[in-house]
Amino acid sequence: MDVVDEIKEALERICPMTVSCADIIIMASRDAVALSAGPFWEVKLGRLDSLSASQKASDDIMPSPRSNASMLIDLFARFNLSVQDLVALSGSHSIGNARCFSIVHRIYNQSDDGKPDPSIEPGFLKKLQELCPLGGDENVIGDLDFTPRTFDNEYFKDLVNGKGFLNSDETLFTNPQTREYVQRYSEDQSAFLKDFVEGMIKLGDLQSGLPGEIRKNCRVVNSPPPANVMVRK
Template structure:
């Protein structure tokens, strides 16, 4: 790839993305509902302001929480579209997505979404969907921590059910490599640029030792650490995550985990990526390496690409008939969920 002129590299990247999109199904084509900026201008004109103010309060209480809320958009939209299904509690007849392999003991801050929903319901009962609240809150998580702000297209409905099986089959592992991630994103008509930019969501938040033990001690079954790791950074991770450690211990995924900036990409270039799925974008694939290098040098370019990627991801929809849930945890007409303070806390994995 290094021998190709810039235009040739761009064409090759485009060709790879297009081919993979056809090979793995164009799920983004399922967008059927009307989404538009200002969707609630008549029915709940203060909706976006209410969500932003509640997110600001959450940030003041616990900076990590807003990163966790942002992560919910990824885990919601990639599983049958942006329909709020990731928020639903399990029932005796419906395993929840919260208990999927990529989510259990990982996704967190569901109580923040409850607070956002309660605040909106107080002003505009029965109008604003939980799915739209996730999309608004993800945008606010970024802008409130120093990142870009973009217009969100709204008008989604909430799903009637969740699918733990689909979540298990779709969401990638922290061990995923760049090639697998390119393939996953292409299946949603998301390009290599979208993949790298959206991975920059790891600019804020923390991850668990559990997610990197194999990188530190047995990469690819070798009995050795990942060779694509700065020695000083590896030593610091060894100290944080020894073999006998509580694997729920967490650390920031870049050097500035409460500020949304391009430090994440600078760290990847210097072999200081926390997750394997992060570092592989620079170390293992020439297509993604080009974009990592660019974003490490140009924060404005990263911000533009990230905002565009979030909008595109938000277009993924569930074509099935939905509703506006009164409680984000259960379908309308279902028994109420357990008291919220009885719900086991969730720890962050990727964000």
């Protein structure tokens, strides 16, 4: 979010109240993928920022790292996103990392029985437990796949081999509804990149036609509210 703040501050100095935070985020996401050897695509601009800000509302639509595939399928369906979209967009975990906080339960007490997730490959489980010892610092971070700075299909290869970092990752291979897409993308990087771009374009259109504003500060709504609420198609 600090990066978004810096971009917004620079834009407000040059062209105030012109570029929304929503557009900044979608362009920054596209560029992060492209700069990591992933695809580049044209981003549709003109999004507006929401007229409310709620941590709870955000939490309700953000997938939990402990989610299973059925939960994720239901969540994405609420936004008219398909199972294919779910799996392809999960490939965003081809780059980046996550905290031990997100996996401690999985690697020590997955089903509240004192045992780890049985889907984790034994050698990988040992590495995860060394990275995140029980009772250790849960802010330690680990890579989401074996090529965390390159946007490729290694993420899906890892899932096939039982080496998904998060439960919400590995569940995509253990669930029969999503497994076929994981298998396909692990074998065909071009198919993954194509479907990922299509999914990102769909994501970018989710707020089309809804009322909104261009925020001065991406962390809070404008105050007082704008006299004329805008709607962009």
